[in-house]
Amino acid sequence: MVDKKIQKQFKELLSKEGLKMTSARLSVLDEMLSNDEHRECEEIFNALLANGVKISRATTYRTLDFLVKYEYIRKMDIGDGKIRYEKKLGHPRHDHMICIESGNIIEFHNEAIETLQDKIAKNHGYKIVRHVHQLFVKPINKK
Amino acid sequence: MVDKKIQKQFKELLSKEGLKMTSARLSVLDEMLSNDEHRECEEIFNALLANGVKISRATTYRTLDFLVKYEYIRKMDIGDGKIRYEKKLGHPRHDHMICIESGNIIEFHNEAIETLQDKIAKNHGYKIVRHVHQLFVKPINKK
DNA sequence: GTTTATGCAAACCTTTTGCAAATTT
DNA sequence: AAATTTGCAAAAGGTTTGCATAAAC
Secondary structure (H helix, E strand, C coil): CCCHHHHHHHHHHHHHCCCCCCHHHHHHHHHHHCCCCCEEHHHHHHHHHHCCCCCCHHHHHHHHHHHHHCCCEEEEECCCCCEEEEECCCCCCCEEEEECCCCCEEEECCHHHHHHHHHHHHHCCEEEEEEEEEEEEEECCCC | CCCHHHHHHHHHHHHHCCCCCCHHHHHHHHHHHCCCCCEEHHHHHHHHHHCCCCCCHHHHHHHHHHHHHCCCEEEEECCCCCEEEEECCCCCCCEEEEECCCCCEEEECCHHHHHHHHHHHHHCCEEEEEEEEEEEEEECCCC
16 A cells, blocks of 8 residues: 555645546556556556456556656656556666566666766757666677 | 669678569668658658659558668667657667757767666676667757 | 546557569569 | 569557546545
């Protein structure tokens, strides 16, 4: 179950938009905050059903959108035709390294790269709003 | 029209796979090599039609796949639900900076970042096969 | 009691596919 | 002549949408 404090903030965000706090929305929030995987909507939807939550795919999609908007979660696209969602709240900033053999997703963060990125944007007269940095890798010892 | 040398190499690559050189394939190659934009299949298909090339969407998709495989072009996905293709042959390695206000795509390259990336992968026991690095930016003077 | 949310199924949109007809070698 | 390619339209796959019913305020 979601922490009471978080639940309260969630309700306030919803109200601010004229939206209602429903059990479906709370279930999706709960599901997303208690899992650190990078999952597709379909997987999240199935996890909810498996936990006995009565919800539809449509509501799952709609709620994930809201959670992305308010930065509870992040939407990621590694270009394989599947969109994944991951927990963002209380999760440190990071980028992704994807093993092309196992499909494993490893998180990394490098301050020096971030600094260089900012410099590049600045040199062109821009500032970075967000970025995507993905390394597709394979184990060193393999051919 | 495509350079004779390139056309010959293209034909050889095709033969090597038991594929035939057709006017449709040559037209797509020509269209892709003579344009530096980052375009969707639909835009490329329409450009071909506008140039009087008789081709179908299906063949355009099929040929783009072949061109990606043999590195004449690159497939890119900036996560907006549209897949774009850009010329790769004779085009230097680069990453992308996308202006979220104008949609403009600016290319950049930074050797120091590449070195850091390689180091990160290596530290995890991996080597990089390819990477995606996209900076979503907005002009500095805007709010 | 109003208003918003939900579930369902249909619609969407881009990409892929099966197959008969056309083109290439 | 044999083999591959093409165009067409249908299928696919994931996401969105319209609408009547249900739930929240």
